[in-house]
């Protein structure tokens with residue numbers, strides 16, 4: 467499937483761009499009522515087709531005979547897809563600046579024209595345990611946004627295709643860097 471190859475490509479690129487390191491972060495692509503999600507423990511920089519686990523969005527059960535377990539964040543990926551039928555890709559990363567500056571005052575799409583075009587709305591969630599049902603529930607409630615900041619954890623970018631989710635991830639980090647530099651200059 468062309469889209470899954472694209473998912474692999476942009477997962478690796480996201481790691482190359484420093485949005486995440488090691489096995490942290492996860493990506494998924496939705497096909498009807500199922501999603502293909504990165505397996506737990508796999509590095510985004512090394513993702514291959516066989517490292518994707520197929521999961522039913524309603525039962526949250528793994529489909530097929532994969533011996534791999536889906537990423538521990540499978541619940542929040544599914545929570546987004548269930549609420550947003552037009553969303554096809556979810557990319558969750560741990561970028562440094564966006565994570566450190568993940569506060570409401572740091573989401574400033576007006577800083578640069580490209581931000582406002584591709585990134586209009588964001589939600590901000592407080593610190594919660596990674597992989598928890600609570601986190602999945604809150605992410606589901608925030609799924610109307612294009613970007614979700616997770617305090618002291620990372621970001622979740624939603625896209626109608628893989629490239630859009632990737633672009634929003636990059637822009638979130640770029641925006642955070644600009645905000646950070648702005649704070650330094652204004653000191």
Ligand SMILES: [Zn+2]
Pocket residue numbers: 490491558559560596619620
């Ligand atoms: Zn994470």
